Amino acid sequence: MPSLNYHKPLRAINFVCLAPQAKVVSLVGDFNTWDAAAHPMKQMPDRSWLITMELKHGHHRYAFVVDGVLTLDPRAQGVTRNDKGERVSLVPVS
């Protein structure tokens, strides 16, 4: 991340993916270099998938990997593309 942000506080953000039939779901984004193994999500009793991430101030690109498939968050506040040109979601952290 840019050193400009070193002094900005971290904020806990909950990511929820509604994929009740999925076997494996993980969170990928700029914050983990789009590594699907870095942040596996945990399935909740209601069968949704959850992970809480501490993110720096700013705007972050992310997506869910649902059983190996890159998936947009339908409840995201924005849409953009990652460096590979894939459509991904946007989350603002203030």
Next chain:
Amino acid sequence: MGQTALTTQEAGRKPISALRGKIHPIVIYPFRQPAHYTDLEALYRLVARLDGDKAKYCRPVTVLDRKTHFAHKSDERFSQFRKSVVEKFSDVLDAWCVDTCQMWYGGLGAACERGQPGDVYWLIPGDFNYGSPIGQEVLSRLHDLPEIILELDQDLCIGEIATDHAHSKQLIDTYGTFALLYTWFPGEANEIRQFTERPRSEFFAIRHEFLRETLADRWFPYEQTVVMLLQAVLREKRISRFFVGNITDLPEEGETLSSALQQVERTEHVLKTLWRERHEQSLGWIETYRCLEAQSEQARRTAVTILQNALK
């Protein structure tokens, strides 16, 4: 009276960071002065904050149509608001404009002349209900648009507002704008729809380099956001969409059937012109054009029928 007399106060301009450009806020003052100033006061509280943050923002610009100015010349409240608020926190660009899109053109062009590569231009329409609780929430999110461009190295960020499916703007976009876009530019329409359902949004931010290209192209007096989105897709620019909240036009801007039809007709005109410009050098373009024109007429007529029934 200068036609485009920019009351310049560039003293606050500082060297631009090597890492990031600066943000140029451009406010489009309402053509029709609202009866009360609640919404404008809320908007200019934001503008005052932006003007105070000189490390991040350039001096805001307000584009004010001369017709608006002269219509309220003897209105003490208007003169006072202009002098003590608008001119205090922004440079006023007084201009004679045919339409809102020409106000955009004047404001974006003037700001672009002051800017440099890496900068971002942030268009803020003045005629929304910013004074309401929802409007305040929207105002608190609008800054995300230029920040997304700077932080994520984007070229164009469209701010999307949520409206009811039966809202006239949504109906016009669904049955008019997109029907016509899919007729004239099907591939590009598909790409645009992957980002936004509101391709005529008045909320957007644009990077200096892309704005320079856009300003060099033909500037249409209406539906300029559609044109910019098309140019962005055709030139493989980086597009983002960000949700800025639920908001409605001020009551004065409510859609009549007549204005809805006019918007559809304008969109068709813009798309036809743009298509011709892109294809008129190709052999046999006129046959394709006539075919598309027939399809376009069908799409427009269908849109008119739907809008006629839906906006009763």
